[in-house]
Amino acid sequence: MKLVDEIKAALEPEVRTSSDANEYFEAVFMVKDLEKLNTILEKEFGKPLKPPAKNVKFTKEVQNVVDLIGGLRREQSFYAKNETESKYFYAALWPWQSDPSKITLKMGLYDINKLTEKKDG
Numbered sequence: 001m002k003l004v005d006e007i008k009a010a011l012e013p014e015v016r017t018s019s020d021a022n023e024y025f026e027a028v029f030m031v032k033d034l035e036k037l038n039t040i041l042e043k044e045f046g047k048p049l050k051p052p053a054k055n056v057k058f059t060k061e062v063q064n065v066v067d068l069i070g071g072l073r074r075e076q077s078f079y080a081k082n083e084t085e086s087k088y089f090y091a092a093l094w095p096w097q098s099d100p101s102k103i104t105l106k107m108g109l110y111d112i113n114k115l116t117e118k119k120d121g
Contacts, residue, residue, distance in 0.1 A: 003040070003044050003107070004018065004025045004107070006040060007027070007037065007040055007105070008027075010036060010040060011029060011033050011036060011037060013027035013028060013029045013105070014027060014028040014029075015027045016028060016104075023108055023109045024106075024107070024108040024109075025105070025106075025107045025108065026104065026105065026106050026107070027104070027105050028102055028103070028104050028105075029102070029103050029104075029105060030101060030102060030103075031095070031100065031101050031102065031103055032101075034093075034103060037093075037103075037105065038077075038093075041079055041091050042079075044079075044081075044089075044091075045079035045080065045081050045089075045091065046079075046081070048077045048078060048079045049062065049078050049079060049080055050072060050076070050077060050078040051077055052074070052075050052076065052077050052093075052095075053074060053075065054074075055074065061088065061112050062080050062088065064110075064112060065080060065088050065090050065110050065112075066078065068110065069090075069092060069106060072092065073094075075095050076092060076093060076094050076095070077092065077093040078090065078091070078092050078093075079091040079092075083109060086111055086112045086113045087109055087110065087111050087112070088109070088110050088112060089107075089108075089109050090107065090108060090109075090110065091105060091106070091107040092105070092106045092107070093105055094106065
């Protein structure tokens with residue numbers, strides 16, 4: 001994901017997980033960098049589907065992705081877009097309750113068809 005390289009170069013996060021195939025990326029950022037991170041994410045995704053402090057309804061496909069990452073709390077943000085007919089690229093921002101100066105970015109690519117196969121199988 002070119003986006004991962006852009007984020008790493010601009011913000012120097014603490015990378016927790018990054019898959020070789022660039023299908024998943026997780027990193028910790030300082031909240032002071034949140035505005036810059038949101039700007040980078042909005043260039044890729046547009047406005048978040050779920051901004052912090054908002055409750056929203058998602059399409060069935062997007063809700064499947066949200067469920068797979070463990071759902072979303074009110075203070076979290078969520079971005080998503082279709083990459084192909086069945087693949088969704090998403091990013092979720094998870095503020096830390098234990099340390100309000102930090103926030104985790106979880107970003108990945110999910111194939112909705114594979115999710116459906118797992119649920120049916």
